[in-house]
Structure formats: C-alpha cells, structure tokens
Amino acid sequence: MTPLTETGWLGPSGALMAAPAIGFAFGWFLERGGLGSAPKLAGQFYLTDLTVFKVMFSALLTAMLGAFWLDRLGVLQLQLVYLPETFALPQAIGGALFGVGFLIAGLCPGTSCVAAATGRRDGLGVIAGMLLGVGLFNMAFAWIEPLYSATPMGAIRLTDLAGIAPGTGIACLTTVALTGFVVAGRIERRPR
Amino acid sequence: MTRLHLFLAVVAAVMAAAAGAADLASPVESRASGAPAAFIAAPDLADRIVNGDARLRLFDLRPASAYEQFHIPTARRAAPAELAAAPLGSGADVVLYGDDRATVSDAIRVLRTRREATVQVLREGVSEWLGRVHEPRLAVDATPEERAQFERAAPLSRFFGGVPLAGVPRSEVPTGYWTGTPRSEELLEAAALQSVAMIRRRGC
DSSP, X not given: OXXXXXXXXXXXXXXXXXXHHHHHHHHHHHHHTTTTOHHHHHHHHHTSOOHHHHHHHHHHHHHHHHHHHHHHTTSBOGGGSOOOOEEHHHHHHHHHHHHHHHHHHSOOHHHHHHHHHTTOHHHHHHHHHHHHHHHHHHHTHHHHHHXXXXXXXXXXXXXXXXXXXXXXXXXXXXXXXXXXXXXXXXXXXXXX | OOHHHHHHHHHXXXXXXXXXXXXXHSOGGGSTTOSOOEEEOHHHHHHHHHTTOTTEXXXXXXXXXXXXXXXXXXXXXXXXXXXGTOOOOTTXXXXXXXXXXXXXXXXXXXXXXXXXXXXXXXXXXXHHHIIIIISOEEETTOOHXXXXXXXXXXXXXXXXXXXXXXXXOGGGSOOSSSOSOOOSHHHHHHHHHHHHHHHHHTOO
C-alpha cells in the first residue's frame, strides 16, 4: 500500500497537497524540540547542549525501526522508497561545508526556516545566504560538475558495505544510539 | 532520564533486537522484496538486441495502447502478474521497462519468486531508448568523449531506424543520465514527470 505516491494511492496533486502538511508538521516538531534556537544548536559543537544529537538520533531510530517493521509486516514496500546515490568525495566536502556553515550560523536549512517562521532575523539571514549559495552553485555548476559527480558509489547502504543483514545493522545502530543518549546526558550534566 | 525516555529506549531496544533476530531467521535475500534490481543502459541493451543475445528476455510493462504505439524491438508486452507464468528458460536475463516505478517494482517482485532469471531495468524506459539509441545527439562543440559515445550510438540508431543528429546546438543536447529530446507531447510530459520526481526525491 505504501509509499502512497509510488503505489499510485496518492497522485501528483495529492502529493503536492500533502507536502505542505508534512512540512508544517516537520517544522512544528523541530520548533517544539527547541531547534529553532541558534545558541541551542551551536551548543552541539561546544558539547554544552546535545539536543540536536538527541532529537536527530531519535528521529533516525524511529524512522529506521518503523521502516524495517512496516516492510516486514507488508505495509510498506521499502524497495520503492528512494535511496539517494552516494558520491563519496563531493558529499564529504559538502558535509564539511555544511558543518562549517552550521557552526557559523547556528542554524541548518530546516531550522533556519523554523527560526524565520518564529520571527528570528538570524533565520531570515541564513535563508538569504542559502538562496545566494544556491544561485552561486547554479552559476558555477559547469565548473563544479566534475567534482559534483566524482566517486559515484551507487545507491548503497552501510549494511551493504559491511556485508551484514539490515536487521543486524539496525540492532548495531540502535545500540550505538542508545549508548550515545546515555553518554550525551552525562556530558550535559558534567560540572563546568 | 524520565520514565518516558526509559520506556521508549526499552521499546527501541526490543524492536532492534527483534529486527536482528528476524533477519537471522528469515534473511532479506530470501524474500521477494529483496534488493533493488540492477539497471541497464539503453546503448548496452541495444548492443544485446543487435547481437541477438539468446538469453535476453525484454518485457514492456506499459499499457497495451502505449505498446502498440511504440515499443523497443523484441520486447513483449506483459503485466507484472503475467510474468509469473511467462516462459523464460533457465539462466535468462530479463530486462524490464515501464512507465512507473510501482509497476516495475511489482514485476521485479514476481520474477524474483521464480529464481531462474536475473532482472535488470531500463531506468528511464522508452524515453531513454529514444534519447540515447533512437535519436542520439551530438553537440556542435562536442567533447572527444561525447563524440566517442555518439560514434557508438549512431550505427545503433540507424539499425533501429532512428536518426542520429550531429552538429546540433549545445542547448538542444540535454545533459544527465538520458540524453536526447523526446518529440511527442506524451514523452515530454513523461520526461517532465520524471524530472519532477527526481527533484522531489533530492530535496533536503
């Protein structure tokens, strides 16, 4: 039955109508999670506030376990869910750039929209910078393209690389995440 | 840590342990839904057709009307369910193409239950065939690599009754996975929908 857009239950119009609702819910949960605040997000890098880590890993665990079990129960056709291709070098460079931008601005693309929606001018500033970056990227694309498409690895998963079953990978990652939650709590509580 | 956090952590741990145990008891590889099928590029498919590859079984999953209008030579039309009983022969290399990923995915699932054939997918279907085999285009300022690709594609295009176009303006040579400009309104619409889907899936 699902994913609804791929199995034809939800046509292009339905998908377009569902997108704002999902986007609104995403933004609302980010804001309620405290991720509209730049100081809180920057706290991640100084190990004073690990909310980002906890919120993101909670979401990751929920999605991962949910997708696995819904597929197992026959509700979700997991092979229809788009798996983005990996381009190791450009994505590593992009990740580093993203991290630098995150640290400088205190916001990422999603949280900058949340911040702007709550009236924060720093959010508007980050959105403006993001749009400027999009424009520059497009203008320089011919020059960047060799790097953009370098080191293609296809649509691979960590479990494929490790040569283990998806369920085993899920068990390992859940153990890492739960241990991480405990460690994060201790780091936040340590005296300064 | 609150009681709610502790409860959720226990739920996650139990579900994760069960996921590991479920895969050990019933590996994913043995299930029909399995890993994504491999893709085959249109020029590679064309080579196999030209060479009369006896192991190749090509199936068109689109509606009968679309098949009647145009189909890739040697392709047989089939609905996903019909593939359960289609004669393949042991060791066959099945190649599928269709209009939507759901249909192709259903067909892959059906074929995987038979375990007697490898399955590949022509990713962009008829649009890719038309763009890369039937009407390959060479830009007026083509690079040596593009020229080499075109020289490979041109004889294939003529073999299948197509028209290779050389010396076209750069702006009329699309870049990306499939090249060539589909001329009919239906194909333009299909290409646009594919582009929209790609953009949607690449969102942050």
